[in-house]
Amino acid sequence: MLERRKPIPIGDAVQKIMEHQLHGVTEYVSINESFGRFLSEDLIATSDVPHFDRAPYDGFAVRSIDTREASQANPVEFKVIDHLGAGMVSTKVVGQNQAVRIMTGAMMPEGTDAVVMFEVAQDNEKNGTPYMSIKRSFNKGDNVSFTGEDAKKGEVLVKKGTLINPGIQAMLATFGYKDVPVAKKPLVGLFATGTELLEVEEALVPGKIRNSNSHMIAAQIERAGGNVKYFGKLPDEFDTCFEAVKNVLNEVDLLITTGGVSVGDFDYLPAIYDKLGAEVLFNKVAMRPGSVTTVAEYKGKILFGLSGNPSACYVGFELFARPIIRKMLFSEKVHLRKEMALLQADFPKANPFTRFVRSSAFIEDGRLKATPSGLDKSNIIMSLAGANSLMILPGGTRGFTAGSEVEVLFLEDQTGSEWPW
Amino acid sequence: MLERRKPIPIGDAVQKIMEHQLHGVTEYVSINESFGRFLSEDLIATSDVPHFDRAPYDGFAVRSIDTREASQANPVEFKVIDHLGAGMVSTKVVGQNQAVRIMTGAMMPEGTDAVVMFEVAQDNEKNGTPYMSIKRSFNKGDNVSFTGEDAKKGEVLVKKGTLINPGIQAMLATFGYKDVPVAKKPLVGLFATGTELLEVEEALVPGKIRNSNSHMIAAQIERAGGNVKYFGKLPDEFDTCFEAVKNVLNEVDLLITTGGVSVGDFDYLPAIYDKLGAEVLFNKVAMRPGSVTTVAEYKGKILFGLSGNPSACYVGFELFARPIIRKMLFSEKVHLRKEMALLQADFPKANPFTRFVRSSAFIEDGRLKATPSGLDKSNIIMSLAGANSLMILPGGTRGFTAGSEVEVLFLEDQTGSEWPW
Structure with a gap:
């Protein structure tokens, strides 16, 4: 009297799910909340980096032309006419044999085109006025970070679907992304079915066990990048389960149930899908554990009927539900590495x-x-x-x-x- | 006129930080919030798993003694006196040549000691009473999951300091951990120093750049397992920086500043540590980038002076600050893999x-x-x-x-x- 199901290969099962068009949705979150989210648009350089020529070292900004004759035998002296820290801008135009003392990150003063590092300059002072001298020449551009050297305005720097890590956070800040376009987290509904289930706070009684699958799957949903809405546990009763499943479908993007998909006398999920009018994509996969994993589609929602067995439940989620969640997060590599x-x-x-x-x-x-x-x-x-x-x-x-x-x-x-x- | 600092090996620098006794603190969070946190106590089995003998398959629970004579030539028949789904408990005691129809996970009825899987049983019915017969014998314990088979009460299953993953969530639920002892997240204060810094929402102006380090380090703190308290950016002014640093030290477990640790004219962190009376653990490390990373200790707090250079800042955090955060999360492997x-x-x-x-x-x-x-x-x-x-x-x-x-x-x-x- 056993129901006979025809197992399909894993790849075919995954394919049947991934054919369904579930699209990601953009929402904007503060940059302070964007770490760990998935970019829903390409990250584009909104300016050159750096957006001005700057000193990459502490030293003196000079006109390279004035250094041409400098050598060991012939030191050349410069009058130091200004002193810049990072973030300061000189109001002076640097003339012949003049220099500006400049710190790392500061903007090159008008007229200068090279930086002499402290290590190769000799400081001195005459009547309270600072001077420095050098014994070698410099070329135009020596020790200068030029505008656009690190990134050019308009460049795509990170592709959409990428998980935001600390480095990307730095880039978002650099380019003024106060609000970041990220994929809205898919909302995944979750029911645990099984008359044997107790809640975590309930005392053990003979024949019953605590519901561990919901807590495990909730964590797997979170790890995959979704949000979970746990609707509670259901006893193995057809009408109760049918009404419960039917009533929540509009509230979620995907629905996961655990248990009730095998061929036991109280496994009602197949009959529930049938009564709903859902299209069963598969109800047997050529794999262990998790062969009874059953997936159906109803009005654009995908219903994952995972096994009540913890290992099968775990594997079924990772193989079949995770990629749909990642697809809704704009990822291009939706499957496990x-x-x-x-x-x-x-x-x-x-x-x-x-x-x-x-x-x-x-x-x-x-x-x-x-x-x-x-x-x-x-x-x-x-x-x-x-x-x-x-x-x-x-x-x-x-x-x-x-x-x-x-x-x-x-x-x-x-x-x-x-x-x- | 350059300050000469003596570089120390990386390992020595890390050692100097890790010698400081910073201990983790336990807090209890709901199991619904515990995924991704670090256990602050060992996870102990609070009961046997399973905590009753149960059927691992759908079938018939029988007394193995009654199957002894069964063979192809000599089928033995059993009267089916009850029907159990998971979570149901039979009130009947199974007698000679009696069986109970039993689903996966249900408790073995009194008197039974083996399960006959459906595949090897022949169902039939006589006058509305169900019977089944078998053509082979079973040993005591065949197809039974015994009490304590998966875990024994009192066993340490997961060590403290472990990051809670979906599998551990399942274990916490199984053992009734409604509230989970986890490491309180260390609170890490953060200042960015630099007159050149703009906030993310500010328009670019010549000579200034947006503050990216704070957003990067905030994400690194979060990735390491800490909470961040961003106190804002500071201009390169000694008094402003000194007061700001002094005022927040009591509010945080660790303090990170970015910038101001090099030997430039406006790098005030060394002088700030000096005026505070903090003990500088090191101010130069034999590494690139990040050689100017400076770490000090003051009244039990560790002050991380990271370079303002983004790469150096990033590396300095991962090598020096991350392990202290992980130590406060009870981890035994606090360093990067x-x-x-x-x-x-x-x-x-x-x-x-x-x-x-x-x-x-x-x-x-x-x-x-x-x-x-x-x-x-x-x-x-x-x-x-x-x-x-x-x-x-x-x-x-x-x-x-x-x-x-x-x-x-x-x-x-x-x-x-x-x-x-």
């Missing part, structure tokens, strides 16, 4: 389906290696805590031995990949 | 001091590689945006060629290292 690693342990289990093994990936002597981070029992949440990656063990094989090359997906990395499948 | 990488470009410049080059580190064919992420001019903030690492090029060398092995420090990685110097 994939790399080749050396397997550090035997993995003798045969895999009919592709298996995702929670792993610790690390670099040793410049080489990426990966080792399973715990027993691979699908109900063990413990090994999730130490995992920074998922090892991909392809299906149809007889197991793997230490030293094999395997692919890993990085969980805690923002680099992403365009298409890992 | 260090790995060996293959240099992907020639770097012909000779280095009298150890040089930190902003780099893009990546993995290719399982091998870590690194390439400079931009021109290494210290006033170029542009290359900071694309950098995910700092390449360490040791001093006293004649330059480096592509293919050399170099050490890199990861900027966007939470792994950390105990001591990279």
Whole structure:
């Protein structure tokens, strides 16, 4: 009496989801709130950098023409007519054999075209007037940072979809982005289903466990860049679940449920999708854990029916829900970053389906290696805590031995990949 | 007339800072707010997991003793006396040749000690009463998840100082941590000094630039795990700066200033530390950029005088301020993670001091590689945006060629290292 479902390859499942047109939305946030958000427009240089010729060192600004004859045998003397710190602007025009004492970052005074660093100048004073002399010549432009040297006005400096890091924060400030265009965080609704679930504050009773999936998925949503709206837990009752799911769909961009997607007697999500009239994109994927992951589309919203099993739930989110969230954040590399690693342990289990093994990936002597981070029992949440990656063990094989090359997906990395499948 | 400062090795500089006893403080936050925080106490299993024997599959719970004679030739029949979903508890005691239909996660009924999966059972019905039969025997414990199998009450599961990831969120929920003990975020005060600085919303004028360092460092503080309190920008005026620094010291755990630490005519931080009576730990480090980084201690507070040069400022924060913040977050690996990488470009410049080059580190064919992420001019903030690492090029060398092995420090990685110097 078991329902028979036809498993589809992982890549096909991801493809079916990504075909749906979900677009990002721009919102403006203060630069003080923009760290960690995703740019929704290209960051463009609104001015040259620097936007004036400036001294890159402490020294004396001079006219290079006046230094031509300077040598060890023939020191040339300059009268120091002004003294500039960064941010100060000289009102003087520098004439023949005149110099301005200038600090790093200050604007080159009119007439000057080179900077003599302190180390090669000899200070002196005559009747209270400062002078300096040099024993070598300088070319026009020596020790000057020229306008536009670092960036030209109009240049695209950072592409949209990029995560804003401290360096980008500095650029935003440099170019006057007081308000920064960032991707609005997609709002992801979340229900946990299961009569066995207790809330975190409830005492344990026989047969019931605390709802850990919601807290895990909420953190995964946040890590992916979304906002979570937790609607609570639902018992395994068809009508209750149906009404609950139907009622919240307009409030969110995406909806995730955990549990209720297998073929058990109280797994109602497939029937709920059916009654809603949602189009089921797939209800079985050729993978472990998470083969029963079911994804449907209804009126432009994607409904993720993740397994109630913690590992399957975790993997299902990262493979199927994360890329849609990243797409709505304007990212071009929406999937988890994939790399080749050396397997550090035997993995003798045969895999009919592709298996995702929670792993610790690390670099040793410049080489990426990966080792399973715990027993691979699908109900063990413990090994999730130490995992920074998922090892991909392809299906149809007889197991793997230490030293094999395997692919890993990085969980805690923002680099992403365009298409890992 | 240049002040002569004696440079100390990087490791010595870091050591001098880390000797100061700054301790973390615990605060309790809701589990809904704990993702991304650092545990300030060990996470301990408050119960066994599972805390009751349960079915890991859908099937029939039976007494294994009743299956002993079952074989292909001799099917044994069981009367199905109850039907359990997860979270339901049977009130019945299972007797001889009786079974309970049971769903994944449900508690094993009294008397049963094995689960027969649906796939190997034959359902039938007699006069409205369900029966099932099997053609093989089962041992005590077959297909049962036993109490304590995943975790034992009292076990330390995650060490304090660990960053809370989605897996740890799941564990916190499982063990009833409604309120989670986390490290209070250190409050880091921040001043930018420099008469040349404009705020982000101000229009450019000749000789002045927008204050980018504060926004960059604020993001670095946040990335490190601290909270920032930005006190504004200060002109290069001794009295103004002195009063400003003195007045805020009681409000913060650490104080960072940018600018004013070099030997220019308007660099007042050394004199400010002197007038305060602060103990200067060092004022010159054998490194580029950031050699003028000056760190002082005053009444238990550490004062970081970072260079006003954006690159030097960035590097100075990561090497010297980040580890103190991480220490206050109970971390055991407070420094940036260090790995060996293959240099992907020639770097012909000779280095009298150890040089930190902003780099893009990546993995290719399982091998870590690194390439400079931009021109290494210290006033170029542009290359900071694309950098995910700092390449360490040791001093006293004649330059480096592509293919050399170099050490890199990861900027966007939470792994950390105990001591990279």
